Amino acid sequence: MxxxxxxxxxxxxxxxxxxxxxxxxxxxxxxxxxxxxxxxxxxxxxxxxxxxxxxxxxxxxxxxxxxxxxxxxxxxxxxxxxxxxxxxxxxxxxxxxxxxxxxxxxxxxxxxxxxxxxxxxxxxxxxxxxxxxxxxxxxxxxxxxxxxxxxxxxxxxxxxxxxxxxxxxxxxxRECRFLLDLTKGHDALLADMSRSRRRGIEHGRTVDHEVVEEEITGETLRRFYRTYERVMDRVDGDVYPLSFFEALQAMDDRLLLLTLRIDGEYAGGMLEVLDDERDAIHGFFAAVPREYFDDHASELLYDHVFRWGIDHGYGTYDFGSTNTDFGDGVFRFKEGFGGRAVPxxxxxxxxxxxxxxxxxxxxxxxxxxx
CATH class of the missing domain: 3.40.630.30 (Gcn5-related N-acetyltransferase (GNAT))
Known part of the structure; x- marks a missing residue:
């Protein structure tokens, strides 16, 4: 050429x-x-x-x-x-x-x-x-x-x-995504969830916790990354390098970084991608240590981002790709939030x-x- x-x-x-x-x-x-x-x-x-x-x-x-x-x-x-x-x-x-x-x-x-x-x-x-x-x-x-x-x-x-x-x-x-309609409002979202997801949110709220919306900085990304890397290693998942997260700082206005603290201790977080072109929030990266599973840390983080999305006028929450095996634990977990499965x-x-x-x-x- x-x-x-x-x-x-x-x-x-x-x-x-x-x-x-x-x-x-x-x-x-x-x-x-x-x-x-x-x-x-x-x-x-x-x-x-x-x-x-x-x-x-x-x-x-x-x-x-x-x-x-x-x-x-x-x-x-x-x-x-x-x-x-x-x-x-x-x-x-x-x-x-x-x-x-x-x-x-x-x-x-x-x-x-x-x-x-x-x-x-x-x-x-x-x-x-x-x-x-x-x-x-x-x-x-x-x-x-x-x-x-x-x-x-x-x-x-x-x-x-x-x-x-x-x-x-x-x-x-061979992949699907679960899409949650945020325009229904928070009460309707809760009503459409499975009993286990709804109870997880309810039980999580009884724990001494707070969810913080972090500024996107090198320090906050590195703290999130340390937990993300540990979680992905545990589940034998593909780990993106820290350099990718650092490069994402150039689009910090399209990111939402959440930190969960339970009893004052870091209990995980989520890095969401904000798709203003599609009025959607994409749940691309989550990092919750195993020791906080019993505190329903994941449900608390998801519930917070749902409410954040509603308050900020987003129409859809996208849980990201998963395989299409109904027996898979990740598939069932995402399905439990009541979203619509799309290929x-x-x-x-x-x-x-x-x-x-x-x-x-x-x-x-x-x-x-x-």
Missing amino acids: AQKTGGNPRSRLHRIGSLFAKHGRTARTEGSNLEVTVVDSIRDIGRAQWNGIVERSSRGSVFHRYEWLEAIETGLGYTPRHLEVTKDGNTIGGLPNFVVEIEKTPFTRLSSLYPGFGGPLLPTDTADALERVIGTAPSLCRGRTIVHQIRGLDSSYLRYNDALQSRGYRPYR VFVWERGCSPLWPLVKAGRALYWPYYT
């Missing part, structure tokens, strides 16, 4: 020409002046320009924003392969991507987006731009990168399903002869999914 020249210099850019323009049923290509550029750092696009696209797109979310992408790039060290769509030299859309590991294999996938949820942002020239980006993305899969994956935040991404499947993308469903909308397109083998192995590991 030729190095992009002319205009404002960018550190590492590649232009995709018309190689993909004539494929597909819906693309309008004659006379098209759209260009797709591979961007190897979100910094090459710029904060204001990229966030403007997010804010103009009806599918934009906090996970699309410049600050979240930069935190993944700098804090996790994942390799960016973003696609920028331009028209007459102006950025009009894009598809953020990172190269991430495929669990339990030596291979990687190109993902839009992980961690979080991504997918195309195409507020204008949608049909042509969509054809360009989904025609281009698989060409970025090389070597150990054997599949392109799109993780849409919600059902609005179903509008792209036919176009994606016509390009060889296949739906993949995580994922499409995949294999880009290597090795992908069918990895996919077959995945089906053996997760026998209910293909």
Whole structure:
């Protein structure tokens, strides 16, 4: 691919020409002046320009924003392969991507987006731009990168399903999210909870406790991180490095850090992501030590964030992704709060002869999914 020249210099850019323009049923290509550029750092696009696209797109979310992408790039060290769509030299859309590991294999996938949820942002020239980006993305899969994956935040991404499947993308469903409708009010939320979750909140309130909304600083994040790391090690979960949490300070206006104290002692916390684009709160990171389970520390923290969300005008609480096994303890715990289960909308397109083998192995590991 030729190095992009002319205009404002960018550190590492590649232009995709018309190689993909004539494929597909819906693309309008004659006379098209759209260009797709591979961007190897979100910094090459710029904060204001990229966030403007997010804010103009009806599918934009906090996970699309410049600050979240930069935190993944700098804090996790994942390799960016973003696609920028331009028209007459102006950025009009894009598809953020990172190269991430495929669990339990030596291979990687190109993902839009992980961690979080991504997918195309195409507020204008949608049909042509969509054809360009989904025609281009698989060409970025090389070597150990054997599949392109799109993780849409919600059902609005179903509008792209036919176009994606016509390009060889296949739906993949093995995760769900529980969404809680905060507009019902706190009393209605309590009434819809399972007896065990409701009793947990009631019993927790009898304990000498307080929940503090912390300022996002290096010190408060490090204190939260120490407990988070210990909890994730206990449950054999993937631990994000401290550098990722430190990078998130750049978006401190989109974070809510809660600390729970019981009898004056630190009893855990939660780091919530505020999705103002979707009027939603995402429960991404929680850290409650085992020694406070009997005090119902988790229920106290969740109850506080529900009430905080209602008071601040948010419409939805999102518990984050979980597997779709009703026998799983995390699934049952989240389900008990009365939320609505919705699938995580994922499409995949294999880009290597090795992908069918990895996919077959995945089906053996997760026998209910293909």
